[in-house]
Amino acid sequence: MNSNMSKTLIIGASGNIGKLATELMLSDSQPVVALVRDKSKLEDLSSPHLEIVQADLEGEFGFAFENCEKVIFTAGSGGNTDGDKTLLIDLWAAVKAINYAKQHQVKHFIMISSIGSDTPDAGPAALRPYLVAKHMADEHLVNSGIDYTILRPAALTDDRGSGLFRTDRPRESAQQVIARENVAQAIKYVTGNDSLKGQTIELFDGNQELSNLLQ
Numbered sequence: 503m504n505s506n507m508s509k510t511l512i513i514g515a516s517g518n519i520g521k522l523a524t525e526l527m528l529s530d531s532q533p534v535v536a537l538v539r540d541k542s543k544l545e546d547l548s549s550p551h552l553e554i555v556q557a558d559l560e561g562e563f564g565f566a567f568e569n570c571e572k573v574i575f576t577a578g579s580g581g582n583t584d585g586d587k588t589l590l591i592d593l594w595a596a597v598k599a600i601n602y603a604k605q606h607q608v609k610h611f612i613m614i615s616s617i618g619s620d621t622p623d624a625g626p627a628a629l630r631p632y633l634v635a636k637h638m639a640d641e642h643l644v645n646s647g648i649d650y651t652i653l654r655p656a657a658l659t660d661d662r663g664s665g666l667f668r669t670d671r672p673r674e675s676a677q678q679v680i681a682r683e684n685v686a687q688a689i690k691y692v693t694g695n696d697s698l699k700g701q702t703i704e705l706f707d708g709n710q711e712l713s714n715l716l717q
């Protein structure tokens with residue numbers, strides 16, 4: 503890997519969105535440090551621009567931030583775990599990542615948050631603990647002093663990414679969805695655009711290119 507190029511740490515690089523984002527960055531020859539707890543999940547990726555670090559987010563992972571200018575947090579406890587993992591990953595691992603980023607003077611932190619985390623009390627009861635965790639992690643990032651962009655995707659689908667988006671919330675809840683492939687494209691776009699620092703952006707599948715929507 504060319505040590506002079508700015509490296510991006512992707513936390514949750516073995517996840518659905520994380521792996522797609524990793525592949526997109528690598529296809530553009532952008533140096534990636536992929537943080538995973540199981541290296542075998544990335545064994546099909548081969549690139550001179552890829553460095554894999556193994557760590558459990560429930561422990562220490564500050565070493566992974568060494569020489570990384572940008573950080574993408576796209577880890578999550580998933581829908582099939584109990585509330586304790588929501589606390590430990592969606593809230594506490596995110597807070598630890600933000601603190602590590604501050605210690606390492608990271609220049610841009612991209613947080614994959616969620617639609618509804620602005621107003622957790624308005625969400626469905628079963629989702630409220632998750633939305634509170636996301637809300638507090640986002641607030642910690644905003645108050646950290648680090649340059650950040652918070653992406654709040656709608657409900658995720660495995661549809662093919664259209665490359666087309668909207669950022670205003672559709673009235674119909676059935677339209678409040680976004681393909682994971684589209685989220686990965688948005689991550690790459692935001693990571694390369696310093697002008698989007700300081701913004702919190704909701705994301706939906708739509709009919710416009712990001713360059714028309716995001717300034």
Ligand SMILES: NC(=O)c1ccc[n+]([C@@H]2O[C@H](COP(=O)([O-])OP(=O)(O)OC[C@H]3O[C@@H](n4cnc5c(N)ncnc54)[C@H](OP(=O)(O)O)[C@@H]3O)[C@@H](O)[C@H]2O)c1
Pocket residue numbers: 513514515516517518519520538539540543557558559560575576577578579580591614615616617654655656657658682
């Ligand atoms: N589901 C939705 O509709 C929705 C909507 C909006 C936003 N989001 C957010 O979107 C993000 C990514 O979604 P996704 O579908 O890509 O999720 P995913 O496939 O479940 O990926 C989650 C990632 O977190 C990692 N992870 C979990 N616990 C870990 C631990 N203890 N140590 C290390 N890594 C750990 C997983 O690693 P393993 O591969 O080892 O399990 C995986 O890489 C999440 O932040 C989620 O909250 C979801």
